[in-house]
Amino acid sequence: ERCAPPREPPAEERAAPRAPPAGSDWSVADILEEEDEQDRVPVQRLRRLGESEELRGLLLNPHLRQLLLSIDQAEEKSSLLRRFMQEPLFVEFADCCLRIVEPPEKENVLPE
Template sequence: MRGPRPCGVCGAAGAAKYRCPRCAAAYCSVPCCRTHRERCTPEPKRERAAAGRAPPGGQHAGESEELRDLLLNPHLRQLLLTVDQAEDKSSLMKKYMQEPLFVEFADCCLRIVEPPEKENILPE
């Protein structure tokens, strides 16, 4: 597992706990976040589009109102942060799959990746 990275703004070794949602740059604090935000240049749209391409007939995660609504829940956000920062993500995921809110989130994500109307159809 990778350890903490150096902050991309101030350079503090092993201090970067956060990532920019636009470009994935690592930073360590609110002041560094603000500084980074002023200079942030997200990756070009065509590269992002290829990386986040939805399956045929599916939708992008950013288009899902259901997912957006779930992500507004502070409890779910805390669960996701805890998983992201955990050393043993696998056992924590097993534990969280007993949480109805987390299961709802996982199901929502799976419906975006593999829409239900397509999951039981055999290829011709």
């Protein structure tokens, strides 16, 4: 008897990460591909977001909260994100988050 070779999934199935079923446990590692590794932020740096008074202050803004909810609930998150990157309030939020998880290097800062 001869067995058929295993079927390879189409390229689009291999490339697209699958979302875990609702209610299941998953981690960031489950959805990141190897090439995304350089974009991963260590958990200890992410915890700084919860400790930031500046970020908490921004999140008190109801307009920003609505923008974030819209992104969270959107079907086309990437296109909505591109649109919101034109909104000064969203850019301020994103810049604040980046400053917290990737503080500017000391060598690039002039002494006062």
